[in-house]
Amino acid sequence: MYQKIGYLAEQLRLFYISDRTDQKFPYHYHDFDKITLFFQGDVQYEIEGKTYSLQPYDIVLVQAGQLHRPIVHNTANYERIIAYLSPMFFEVYRKQGCDLSCIFSEARSHVLRQPQEVSNIYGISCRIRQAFNEKKEDSPILQQTLFLEFMLFLARDVREHHIGYVKTGNQNGKIQTIIEYINTHLTNDLSIPDIASLFYISPDYLMHLFKNETGYSLANYITTKRLLLARNLIQQGFPLTTVCYDSGFRNYSTFYRAWKNLFRTSPRQGTTGDIGKPKIVD
Structure with missing residues (x-):
């Protein structure tokens, strides 16, 4: 993550x-x-x-x-x-x-x-x-x-x-299209085989190309983006069960484990404890 x-x-x-x-x-x-x-x-x-x-x-x-x-x-x-x-x-x-x-x-x-x-x-x-x-x-x-x-x-x-x-350097147009698709379809089923099929590419080559072009894995990218969407829904006051499914997760246990892995707290506690001096300013 x-x-x-x-x-x-x-x-x-x-x-x-x-x-x-x-x-x-x-x-x-x-x-x-x-x-x-x-x-x-x-x-x-x-x-x-x-x-x-x-x-x-x-x-x-x-x-x-x-x-x-x-x-x-x-x-x-x-x-x-x-x-x-x-x-x-x-x-x-x-x-x-x-x-x-x-x-x-x-x-x-x-x-x-x-x-x-x-x-x-x-x-x-x-x-x-x-x-x-x-x-x-x-x-x-x-x-x-x-x-x-x-x-x-x-x-x-x-x-x-x-x-x-500023225009970007030589970027892979297909990967940019995939990133845009992911960010506009976070609540959909975004399995790697389904994405690969949609964009006419093999799953293994998709994962390799995505990592090579962006520097991060496709699965972690999708999970992180879904968790950021979930956090916004929690801050708006939606119930946790609703948040889980409305951010693209298929079951609560998977959502809970992913949340705790990224935010180091439970979904019920939210992320309100992260106030202090920045660790790194880039």
Whole structure:
């Protein structure tokens, strides 16, 4: 199973990280949305089986529950600002008539590429970077204020298609179609033989190709996505029996074992205990 990395108790949490590391990040997911403003390094980002090569000032968008990891290719300085964003963060501004969530819902790629020229979004990116390098008493307030300005202009640029987007490298189109099919049919019978038959491929070759293209096994991917759906249903107050079947599991014992294996607690206890400092910020 894939690990949840990073916890969030507030509406917004910002990190500035500039380090030299040969750390290998595992595939993981978050309970919240994440935006990374990348400044420098030799880094690729893998998100839901798609690989993106980053350039300075690229903006990486990862929605809650999406499996992802950065791949750092050498010990060159890896500099980035990371924002953890809770659903309540977006709700606060939606009530004021400003839908910042369009950054995720309307973006044409997981990675946006801003023109490095005189523009609102680029100028704010530079100012945010400078604010994180200042060590003053009011720096945290300035950082959050600038980040909100960044989000406002980013949402505007996304809506008006004034920002570029990064295409993936050479990806297997069939695997991407299979991933899309899985995520839209989680409540269906998603046995490996049935998926293989649907896409005219042998089960063994399907499992090999999926692992080779995405880095994770097909069976674990399906189970993890179903459990994330189940968690959302539990948070909405649905009974556990309903949650079990409505998230694609065929019996409660299988659902219970899978839940406990991933979340380290019982479905009845939920996942409310995972609040604290993040283990890893990627």
